[in-house]
Amino acid sequence: MSASASAPASASAPRRxxxxMDFQHGIADRFAGTEVLDRAAEAVDAARAADIPVVWVRVxxxxxxxxxxxxxxxARLTGAGDAMTEQSAATAIHASFSPREDEPVVVKRRISAFTGSDLEVLLRGLQADSxxxxxxxxxxxxxSTLRQAADLDFTLTVLADACADSDEEVHRVLTQKVFPRQAEVTTVQEWADGLGA
Incomplete structure (x- = not known):
């Protein structure tokens, strides 16, 4: 049997x-405490340790x-001067994180990570399916990203404790009632533990 005829066992593993997304000063600084930033940093560390690509998204x-x-x-931004322009401190990745040189930073122009960005092309290049x-x-x-990604047939996981909302009830309803219809919803610790399995 030729080497090309037998695929490695990992060939069917998801390409995660x-x-x-949006861990930038102008957004993250509006939230009290650093818990969500700490959990997100743990997720990034776990991904790096498992050789899972990390893509940063900012608006x-x-x-x-x-x-x-x-x-x-x-439209309200047009009266805010340079507050949310590409070079402003508000749109910089939060100081809690240090994206590596090999980790792409995608700039989007709307709410979804896909809208007004090259994210879909980048994910195709990475051969991502999850x-x-x-x-x-x-x-x-x-x-917004979950809905669009589901329509693009990606398998989805949401790290609930690495997400936050100004309305805790909205966060609860989305992570417990809405997202599970299209994604696995888990914690950073549970996800990280599963990477070693």
Whole structure:
């Protein structure tokens, strides 16, 4: 039997990517405490240890906000000066994290990590078929990305304690009632423990 005829046992293993979404100063700094940042850092460490690619996602705009139409929900940003532009401190990855040089940072222009970014192309390049989601906020980037990723046929995992929302009840309902319809919802510790299995 030729070497090409027998596939390695790991060939059917999911090709996972961890999406660390909107962990940037202008968003994370609005949340009290660092618990969600600590859990997200643990998820990143676990992914790196398991050779799972980490892709960072941040929301930012060009100076003058040319991507924002007057009818957009983001229109209020046009009066905020450079607060959410690509070079502003508010859109920088939070100081709690240190993305490695080999970890892509995707810039998006809307709520979903896919909208206005090259994320889908990047994931195809990584041959990903399974996404692990962590981000702020649960009702924003996590919900929007989960829905779009499900429509794109990715297998999904949500790390509930590496997500946060300004409304704790909304976070609870999404992670306990809504997300389980399309994703496995777990904790960072449970997910990390499963990587060694």
């Amino acid at each position: 990517v961890l999406l660390a 930012a705009f060009r100076p003058g906000y040319p991507e924002v139409s007057p009818s957009s929900g983001f 996404l692990v989601l962590a981000g702020i906020s649960t009702s924003g980037v996590v919900l």
